[in-house]
Each structure stands twice: as C-alpha cells, then as structure tokens.
Amino acid sequence: MMNDSSNFIKTIMKNELENGTVDHILTRFPPEPNAYLHIGHARAIITNFELAKCFQGATNLRFDDTNPSKEDTEYVEAIKKDIEWLGYTPKTINYGSNYFDATYEKAVLLIQKGLAFVDDLSQEELAMYRGSINEPGKPSPYRNRSIAENLKLFEEMKSGKYGSGEKTLRAKIDMASPNINMRDPVIYRIMHVHHHQTKDKWCIYPMYDFAHPLQDAFEGITHSLCSIEFEDHRPLYEWVIEHCEVEAKPRQIEWGRLGITHMIMSKRYLKQLVDEKIVTGYDDPRMPTLVGLRRRGFTPDAIRNFILSTGLSKINSTVDYGMLEHFLREDLKLKTTRPMAILDPLKVVITNYPEGQIEYVDVPNNMENDSLGTHQMAFGRELYIEREDFLEEKPNKHWKRLSKGIEVRLMHAYFIKCNDVIKDDEGNIIEIHCTYDPLTKSGSGFNERKPNGNIHYVEKTTALPATFQLFEPLLLDEKAQTENFRERINPTSWKNQEGFVEAYLKDTQPEDKYQFIRNGYYTTDKLSKGDKLVFNRTVGLKSSFTTEHGK
RNA sequence: AGGGUUAUCGCCAAGUGGUAAGGCAACGGGUUCUGACCCCGUCAUUCGUAGGUUCGAAUCCUACUAACCCUGCCA
Numbered sequence: 001m002m003n004d005s006s007n008f009i010k011t012i013m014k015n016e017l018e019n020g021t022v023d024h025i026l027t028r029f030p031p032e033p034n035a036y037l038h039i040g041h042a043r044a045i046i047t048n049f050e051l052a053k054c055f056q057g058a059t060n061l062r063f064d065d066t067n068p069s070k071e072d073t074e075y076v077e078a079i080k081k082d083i084e085w086l087g088y089t090p091k092t093i094n095y096g097s098n099y100f101d102a103t104y105e106k107a108v109l110l111i112q113k114g115l116a117f118v119d120d121l122s123q124e125e126l127a128m129y130r131g132s133i134n135e136p137g138k139p140s141p142y143r144n145r146s147i148a149e150n151l152k153l154f155e156e157m158k159s160g161k162y163g164s165g166e167k168t169l170r171a172k173i174d175m176a177s178p179n180i181n182m183r184d185p186v187i188y189r190i191m192h193v194h195h196h197q198t199k200d201k202w203c204i205y206p207m208y209d210f211a212h213p214l215q216d217a218f219e220g221i222t223h224s225l226c227s228i229e230f231e232d233h234r235p236l237y238e239w240v241i242e243h244c245e246v247e248a249k250p251r252q253i254e255w256g257r258l259g260i261t262h263m264i265m266s267k268r269y270l271k272q273l274v275d276e277k278i279v280t281g282y283d284d285p286r287m288p289t290l291v292g293l294r295r296r297g298f299t300p301d302a303i304r305n306f307i308l309s310t311g312l313s314k315i316n317s318t319v320d321y322g323m324l325e326h327f328l329r330e331d332l333k334l335k336t337t338r339p340m341a342i343l344d345p346l347k348v349v350i351t352n353y354p355e356g357q358i359e360y361v362d363v364p365n366n367m368e369n370d371s372l373g374t375h376q377m378a379f380g381r382e383l384y385i386e387r388e389d390f391l392e393e394k395p396n397k398h399w400k401r402l403s404k405g406i407e408v409r410l411m412h413a414y415f416i417k418c419n420d421v422i423k424d425d426e427g428n429i430i431e432i433h434c435t436y437d438p439l440t441k442s443g444s445g446f447n448e449r450k451p452n453g454n455i456h457y458v459e460k461t462t463a464l465p466a467t468f469q470l471f472e473p474l475l476l477d478e479k480a481q482t483e484n485f486r487e488r489i490n491p492t493s494w495k496n497q498e499g500f501v502e503a504y505l506k507d508t509q510p511e512d513k514y515q516f517i518r519n520g521y522y523t524t525d526k527l528s529k530g531d532k533l534v535f536n537r538t539v540g541l542k543s544s545f546t547t548e549h550g551k
Numbered sequence: 552a553g554g555g556u557u558a559u560c561g562c563c564a565a566g567u568g569g570u571a572a573g574g575c576a577a578c579g580g581g582u583u584c585u586g587a588c589c590c591c592g593u594c595a596u597u598c599g600u601a602g603g604u605u606c607g608a609a610u611c612c613u614a615c616u617a618a619c620c621c622u623g624c625c626a
C-alpha cells in the first residue's frame with residue numbers, strides 16, 4: 001500500500017473520486033520495449049500500481065510500440081519479468097500496436113473534420129517551417145489541401161505508395177503557438193520497417209503524441225501519469241482527446257524525475273556501457289537496471305519501500321544512494337541468515353587446542369529472528385579472522401577488537417587471547433598465536449569477565465574459498481554524466497577480493513541473500529566451478545572502523 | 552515572440568491563512584555474543600530574494616532571482 005504520506009497525485013485522484021469526475025481509477029505503465037527497465041522505471045511502475053491500489057483501482061501494462069525501428073521482443077519479455085519480480089500483476093497486458101486500426105480511423109476522422117493534412121515537406125523543410133523558440137512557425141504550403149485530397153493521399157500513404165519519410169500526416173493546430181508541440185505536429189509518418197508485433201501490416205506508424213492519448217482513451221485509463229518533460233505535451237494530449245471523439249477522458253498528470261547519486265539512468269549511457277563492454281551486460285550488478293539491482297542483492301520490497309519513501313512531487317530530485325541502501329538493510333535485517341565471512345584473512349593458531357580436532361558450535365541464523373533456525377559452525381586449532389580485527393598494540397580504549405594480550409570473543413564460540421605475533425622478514429604479520437578458554441563457550445552462561453569485543457572467524461580446514469565483488473565506490477559517478485562520459489568511467493572501482501566463508505554456505509543458491517557479520521550484505525551471484533562462491537557486496541558497512549574512532 | 556515548470560535543513564519531503572511533520576545523512580550518549588541492529592538526545596525563530604495584504608503568511612498579492620524542460624518524421 002501507498003504509505004501514509006500523501007502526494008499531490010493521490011490528492012487529485014481522491015478529489016475526483018469524491019466529486020464524481022471519475023468513478024474508478026485505472027492507471028497504466030507504458031514502457032517502450034527498447035531497453036531494460038531501471039530503477040527510474042521502477043518508480044513509475046510502483047507509483048502507478050500503488051496509487052491505483054489505494055483506490056481499489058487497477059493498472060494496465062501497455063507496450064508503447066509505435067516506433068518499430070528501435071524495438072524488440074527481447075525487451076518485451078524482460079519488462080514483463082521485471083514487473084512480475086517487483087510483485088505487480090497488470091490488469092491487462094497490451095500493445096499500442098493492437099490499436100493501430102483504431103488509431104488509423106481516428107486519423108481519418110481528423111482529416112474529415114479538416115483537422116489534419118498530408119504534408120510533402122521534407123524533414124529539413126519541416127524543421128525550418130516550424131520556426132524556433134523565439135520566432136513563430138510558418139504554415140506548410142500543403143496545409144490547405146482539400147479534405148478529399150488528404151483522404152486520398154493518406155490512404156495512399158497507408159497502402160505503401162510512398163517511400164519512408166516522403167510524406168507525413170500533420171494535425172492542423174497553430175503554427176504560431178508559443179508551444180512548439182502545437183505547431184502542426186506530425187501525427188503519422190511513413191516507415192517501411194518490420195514491426196515486432198504487427199509484422200509487415202503497416203508502413204505508417206502514429207507518433208507518440210497522437211497514439212498515446214488515444215490508447216489511454218481506448219483502454220479507459222483515468223489518469224495517465226508521466227514525467228515532467230511531457231508537461232509541454234499536455235495541450236496536445238488534450239487536443240487529441242477533445243477532437244477524436246473518444247468516450248473516455250483520460251487526464252495526463254506529470255511528476256518530477258527521480259535521480260539517485262552515483263547512478264546513471266540515461267538509456268543512451270547504459271547502452272554505451274553495454275556496447276563497449278565496460279560492463280558484462282544489462283544484468284551486470286553494477287548497472288542500475290532492475291536485473292542488475294536484483295543481482296546486486298536488492299529485493300523488490302527494498303526497492304518499493306525506497307520509492308514510496310522518497311515521495312512524489314514535481315521537482316526533479318536526486319536522492320542519495322545511501323537512502324536506497326538503508327531500505328535494503330532494513331528489508332534484509334530480519335529476512336536473511338547471517339553467516340560468517342572473512343574477506344581479508346589473517347591466520348590464527350589456537351595453541352592450546354588439540355591438533356586435528358574439530359568441534360561444532362550452534363549458531364543462530366539470525367539473532368533477531370529465531371524462526372530462521374540455527375546451523376553448526378566449525379571451530380578448530382587453525383582459524384581465519386579479519387585482518388582489520390587485529391592490531392598488535394591496543395591503540396586506545398575504543399578498540400573493541402583483538403590485540404596482543406587482549407581477550408575477545410569469537411562470536412558464538414570461545415574467548416581467545418593473543419600471546420604471540422608471527423611476522424615475515426619484512427615485518428608483516430602473517431599469523432598470530434592465541435589461547436582459548438574452554439570455560440567461555442558460547443551458550444555456557446560464562447559470566448566471569450567481559451571480552452574486549454566480539455569478532456567473527458571461520459575455521460581454516462572447513463572454510464570455503466569465495467570471491468567477493470566489491471563496489472568501492474559505485475562504478476558510476478554522477479560526474480560521469482557529462483560529455484567526457486567515457487573517460488570518467490572508472491571500471492576498476494569494481495574489485496574482486498578473495499576470501500573465505502563458513503562451510504555452511506556450501507549449499508548456497510544464486511539469488512540467496514545473506515547478511516554477514518560486520519553488517520555487509522551480500523547476495524550470491526553465479527556460482528563458479530568447484531567450491532568457490534561468488535558474492536556481490538550490495539551494501540557497504542554502515543560505519544567502518546578506524547583507529548581514530550572516537551578520537 | 553518566447554512558452555512551460557520548480558524553489559521548505561547536506562539529500563528527499565509533509566504543509567493549501569493559525570504560528571515549520573517525517574525519513575536519509577550527520578553528531579552526542581546508552582545498550583549489545585555483529586563498533587550492526589535497537590534505545591535516548593541534538594540537528595530550519597524559518598520556507599529562493601525584496602516588498603505588500605492580514606490580528607496572524609511557507610501558504611494570498613506584486614516584482615525580482617535561480618534551476619530544469621521545449622525547435623525528432625524518438626518516446
């Protein structure tokens with residue numbers, strides 16, 4: 001459900017329902033099947049569906065396929081899957097091209113009413129006649145053709161008598177309008193192109209500005225939501241509704257675009273990233289596409305809560321990426337199991353633990369959610385801990401991890417105390433020697449003394465090697481959205497890190513999600529050969545430790 | 552001869568004449584077998600600017616300023 005915070009569109013709908021302007025709500029999501037959906041589309045989807053749901057209404061999915069030269073069924077299928085993944089079911093799934101006959105009839109009607117004419121102007125000439133922002137346009141010399149001639153010519157356009165681009169059908173509105181969209185806009189063009197749905201039936205295709213309001217009307221859409229840059233098109237939208245003698249009177253409402261820091265949403269740049277193989281595809285976890293975000297570990301609920309929380313206004317806004325992360329953390333918090341992982345291993349030898357012996361400790365899958373059960377985790381003489389969890393000398397009182405002479409708890413296992421530090425010739429710490437206290441086993445109720453902290457670990461012989469793909473920072477910086485786009489991309493900001501995860505994860509499946517100790521969230525990605533697991537780090541640490549912590 | 556839209560905390564955002572909600576981020580403190588989570592506290596005398604109307608204005612009026620969109624046979 002839409003959250004409690006109201007938004008202006010919800011208010012409009014509520015008012016119209018109350019004063020009888022409409023008696024139900026039917027929205028639509030109208031993607032053009034020429035690209036993969038990204039988080040920006042998710043907002044349109046979520047808003048349309050949730051808004052309709054607020055008033056017991058429904059939402060149609062309609063592929064806006066009026067320009068076959070750019071579109072493909074590959075995208076149709078991908079879009080359907082994404083919407084389903086987000087958890088929405090359209091009332092109907094349709095294609096704009098299903099209405100081509102009806103749309104054609106409306107064009108003929110316009111001609112009969114003297115409101116449309118066939119134009120012979122070339123594309124360049126048309127641009128010149130259109131005028132500019134600062135000067136009015138001039139009427140086409142073909143503007144005053146008779147209705148009979150227009151009817152005949154339009155019929156000939158349809159039957160394929162003319163080549164692509166040779167003629168257009170234009171609405172006859174106002175060449176002097178300060179709104180350029182009203183200067184006799186082209187409503188049909190000739191394109192001898194195969195259409196992925198209608199095949200070769202048509203060689204003329206309606207323009208968006210003509211087709212869209214009609215399709216909305218044909219489907220009985222009550223509210224046609226779109227982004228703010230279409231505001232200038234609304235008078236044309238209304239003109240079409242007014243003059244085409246349609247039953248329904250859909251209303252176009254615009255909202256501001258949503259940007260997210262560090263994410264590129266432009267179709268063109270996304271395509272460039274894929275084409276130039278900077279990413280592995282539209283489903284690369286670095287991409288802002290829904291398929292990409294899915295592999296990055298995002299859940300539909302996280303995305304929905306994020307979208308709903310950012311609200312809706314007419315402002316083009318840019319939300320901080322941290323907000324998206326927040327909603328993922330919140331969503332995953334109680335849903336995921338929380339195993340241990342070591343990204344940067346430091347070997348630990350428990351000198352008073354018998355060689356070759358392994359014992360298992362019970363570990364809750366999620367300390368905050370008992371229903372997720374428990375699993376067993378190995379403990380033995382040789383372990384790995386995170387390198388950053390150890391400093392030879394305790395730097396200050398804020399240090400809550402392991403140091404020489406200091407005792408910490410290995411989570412869900414024992415207290416260990418560091419006695420010796422082994423270094424290589426260059427002085428790098430290569431392993432540390434500790435002793436454990438058998439009395440301190442987790443769950444034993446031991447309460448004699450407090451450890452200096454709790455750190456995570458994996459047992460060396462049972463741990464599974466894993467590769468972590470880290471985003472540090474995100475690949476796409478907002479600064480990259482400039483002309484030197486290509487140069488500013490930083491492909492190295494994705495880095496692989498070899499590490500270990502506990503053996504419990506050996507049965508992991510793609511798309512499984514985990515929260516690891518230290519609050520990094522990961523999702524498994526494609527599993528590679530052998531035992532090696534691949535994880536995408538989806539959300540960074542909420543706050544990372546530095547020795548200056550606490551100052 | 553220009554038209555359209557927007558302007559409330561670092562980022563989103565409520566508010567529609569009755570005296571500035573909320574979320575994210577940040578910062579203090581507490582708690583914790585995750586420095587996470589959680590809990591407590593702090594964070595706009597002020598709503599782009601300048602005037603005006605009013606007992607009272609973020610809300611109404613006037614003028615200005617800034618930002619974004621519009622000159623595809625794309626959507």
